[in-house]
Amino acid sequence: MNRINQKLKEDKKLLSIYFTAGYPSLNDTVTIIQNLEKSGVDMIEIGLPFSDPLADGPTIQASSTQALKNGMTTEVLFKQLKDIRKSVSIPLIIMGYFNPVLQYGVEAFCKKCQEIGIDGLIIPDLPVDVYHDEYKTIFEHYGLINVFLITPQTSDERIRFIDSVSNGFIYMVSSASVTGSQSGFGDENTAYFKRIADMHLKNPQIVGFGISDHETFTQATAYAKGAIIGSAFIKHLTSKKIDTINEFVNFVVK
Amino acid sequence: MNYNVNEKGYYGEFGGAFIPEMLYPNVEELRQKYLEVMAEPDFKKEFNQLLKDYVGRPSPLYFAKRLSEKYHTKIYLKREDLNHTGAHKINNTIGQILMAKRLGKTRIIAETGAGQHGVATATVCALMGLECIVYMGEIDIARQAPNVARMKMLGAKVVPALSGSRTLKDATNEAIRDWINNPVNTHYIIGSAIGPHPYPDMVTRFQSIISEEIKWQLKEQIGRENPDYVVACIGGGSNAAGTYYHFLHEPDVNIIAVEAAGLGVNSGESAATSVLGKEGIIHGCKTLLMQTNDGQITEPYSISAGLDYPGVGPMHAHLCKTGRAEFMAITDDEAMTAGLELCQLEGIIPAIESSHALAIFEQRTFKPDDVIVVSLSGRGDKDLDTYIKYFKL
Numbered sequence: 001m002n003r004i005n006q007k008l009k010e011d012k013k014l015l016s017i018y019f020t021a022g023y024p025s026l027n028d029t030v031t032i033i034q035n036l037e038k039s040g041v042d043m044i045e046i047g048l049p050f051s052d053p054l055a056d057g058p059t060i061q062a063s064s065t066q067a068l069k070n071g072m073t074t075e076v077l078f079k080q081l082k083d084i085r086k087s088v089s090i091p092l093i094i095m096g097y098f099n100p101v102l103q104y105g106v107e108a109f110c111k112k113c114q115e116i117g118i119d120g121l122i123i124p125d126l127p128v129d130v131y132h133d134e135y136k137t138i139f140e141h142y143g144l145i146n147v148f149l150i151t152p153q154t155s156d157e158r159i160r161f162i163d164s165v166s167n168g169f170i171y172m173v174s175s176a177s178v179t180g181s182q183s184g185f186g187d188e189n190t191a192y193f194k195r196i197a198d199m200h201l202k203n204p205q206i207v208g209f210g211i212s213d214h215e216t217f218t219q220a221t222a223y224a225k226g227a228i229i230g231s232a233f234i235k236h237l238t239s240k241k242i243d244t245i246n247e248f249v250n251f252v253v254k
Numbered sequence: 255m256n257y258n259v260n261e262k263g264y265y266g267e268f269g270g271a272f273i274p275e276m277l278y279p280n281v282e283e284l285r286q287k288y289l290e291v292m293a294e295p296d297f298k299k300e301f302n303q304l305l306k307d308y309v310g311r312p313s314p315l316y317f318a319k320r321l322s323e324k325y326h327t328k329i330y331l332k333r334e335d336l337n338h339t340g341a342h343k344i345n346n347t348i349g350q351i352l353m354a355k356r357l358g359k360t361r362i363i364a365e366t367g368a369g370q371h372g373v374a375t376a377t378v379c380a381l382m383g384l385e386c387i388v389y390m391g392e393i394d395i396a397r398q399a400p401n402v403a404r405m406k407m408l409g410a411k412v413v414p415a416l417s418g419s420r421t422l423k424d425a426t427n428e429a430i431r432d433w434i435n436n437p438v439n440t441h442y443i444i445g446s447a448i449g450p451h452p453y454p455d456m457v458t459r460f461q462s463i464i465s466e467e468i469k470w471q472l473k474e475q476i477g478r479e480n481p482d483y484v485v486a487c488i489g490g491g492s493n494a495a496g497t498y499y500h501f502l503h504e505p506d507v508n509i510i511a512v513e514a515a516g517l518g519v520n521s522g523e524s525a526a527t528s529v530l531g532k533e534g535i536i537h538g539c540k541t542l543l544m545q546t547n548d549g550q551i552t553e554p555y556s557i558s559a560g561l562d563y564p565g566v567g568p569m570h571a572h573l574c575k576t577g578r579a580e581f582m583a584i585t586d587d588e589a590m591t592a593g594l595e596l597c598q599l600e601g602i603i604p605a606i607e608s609s610h611a612l613a614i615f616e617q618r619t620f621k622p623d624d625v626i627v628v629s630l631s632g633r634g635d636k637d638l639d640t641y642i643k644y645f646k647l
């Protein structure tokens with residue numbers, strides 16, 4: 001069974017952390033992953049940096065720009081991750097935009113992910129319809145779970161379609177925003193979290209965008225299976241050393 | 255061969271809507287409604303009325319006698335430079351502002367490079383009393399000060415794009431992010447025939463007034479509707495799309511697309527996407543774009559800010575791939591020389607973008623009887639600074 005599905009069965013609220021590969025330094029990738037696992041994180045999203053990240057706010061954009069300057073490429077990332085499964089056992093997901101995947105070759109990319117032991121992909125600008133018609137069989141052939149986003153504006157009908165195409169979890173964007181642009185959740189967010197929970201989808205939901213601390217983590221996971229932190233973690237990496245990752249994680253899950 | 259968009263939003267293999275889910279409701283609403291709205295008699299009436307009374311259409315089709323004599327052929331200029339705000343861009347912004355109103359939107363966003371589309375958007379927002387926010391690369395704000403001032407006078411808020419290379423592509427990213435953050439009340443007026451479906455098709459249809467007029471104007475002037483060639487410069491490709499539209503399926507009309515070669519196609523400082531680009535995804539559509547082997551989008555260069563875009567609209571990628579259009583690349587120097595020549599032979603100061611289209615006559619010979627229509631997409635007022643520096647005037 002895919003590590004993501006296994007993890008989702010555990011009887012706890014999951015903490016997933018996003019970071020941009022190649023940031024702060026080109027060769028931090030493996031250490032960051034190992035430190036995150038040691039700190040008790042449940043799942044990791046490894047960001048493959050892109051020059052034009054449409055869905056990201058200033059924090060992740062800046063880390064992507066820096067990572068590219070540091071020399072990160074698809075090839076370099078795959079090399080860095082070559083032996084990752086010798087030391088890390090939690091689910092690993094690559095999150096990136098579609099153009100770099102397309103240039104690598106979708107099938108070649110998926111094959112490489114399987115060889116390394118990547119469990120899933122999140123590609124925000126690969127729409128569910130295109131995935132369903134053109135790429136689903138390839139992803140499944142290489143044992144990869146593709147994760148789709150929903151937002152407060154996504155219609156129930158479309159959520160049901162996304163649920164039917166998904167085989168891991170659904171990435172629930174907390175509010176209409178790019179990454180890193182929120183502070184705290186209000187009634188509107190909570191109502192949305194509850195509305196989705198009440199749909200009793202076949203895939204569990206993990207909330208992302210706007211989660212930065214213990215309070216927002218608790219609010220987000222009141223109805224959902226877990227939560228993803230990105231920008232707040234990047235900020236921590238920017239101001240602190242990568243051997244203080246456990247401080248950040250302890251501060252979120254306590 | 256079909257050169258128009260198909261029902262799935264593709265031109266051959268190019269186009270589509272590669273957008274994050276956050277944009278789906280907005281883009282989908284537009285996709286479902288744009289053709290219906292554009293077909294409404296009320297919409298058509300208002301659009302045509304504004305094009306006539308406010309923009310000043312039809313724009314003249316002018317037989318450039320002295321230019322024709324010099325190149326021993328028959329050159330007609332489609333005078334988009336005489337439109338209100340000085341370029342073809344306003345055809346699209348008039349259409350889209352009416353669309354935005356019909357969709358019940360109250361807030362307008364746009365991206366701009368040189369500022370021409372920003373000014374055209376600020377203009378129609380003032381006309382309709384709608385809030386207007388224009389994203390512009392920090393570097394472009396510094397080099398296009400007069401257009402920044404125009405937008406401000408027209409009541410728009412100009413927001414600097416501080417990310418990435420701080421030019422047009424980043425301004426486009428910022429506009430898209432704004433749309434993600436404001437999904438309910440906002441309409442995004444894209445400035446060229448680019449972006450996710452239905453934008454390339456919608457912009458093309460609004461600009462197709464250019465070739466619609468060329469047809470009856472040529473008929474009036476020379477007794478036939480079809481020229482032998484239509485020529486236009488390509489940034490994202492909106493003036494070109496409008497100039498070609500009604501001739502796409504007329505096999506006797508040759509299409510020439512002119513890209514900016516910058517300092518030379520192989521100089522590393524160029525915007526000749528059809529030569530340097532590869533298939534990929536930029537700003538929500540699959541098309542030809544300039545990128546690294548790794549799929550990172552690279553920064554183009556041209557002396558004309560309006561041609562300084564790393565992609566081309568998907569319709570043009572298809573015209574290129576199928577061979578329906580002939581693509582030519584013109585350097586900075588060739589364009590500047592052609593611009594000055596038009597001033598001296600015809601008394602018209604062209605936009606540097608349009609000068610690229612005019613420069614083909616030095617590169618290529620035509621028959622004396624050939625009828626060639628060139629889109630003079632804009633006037634040169636905005637480029638005076640560049641002309642002054644270049645020619646040390």
Ligand SMILES: Cc1ncc(COP(=O)(O)O)c(C=O)c1O
Nearest residue numbers: 489490491492493560607631632
């Ligand atoms: C006068 C003029 N011509 C051409 C262009 C290029 O745009 P497009 O390729 O969409 O016509 C611009 C863009 O700013 C322009 O201002």
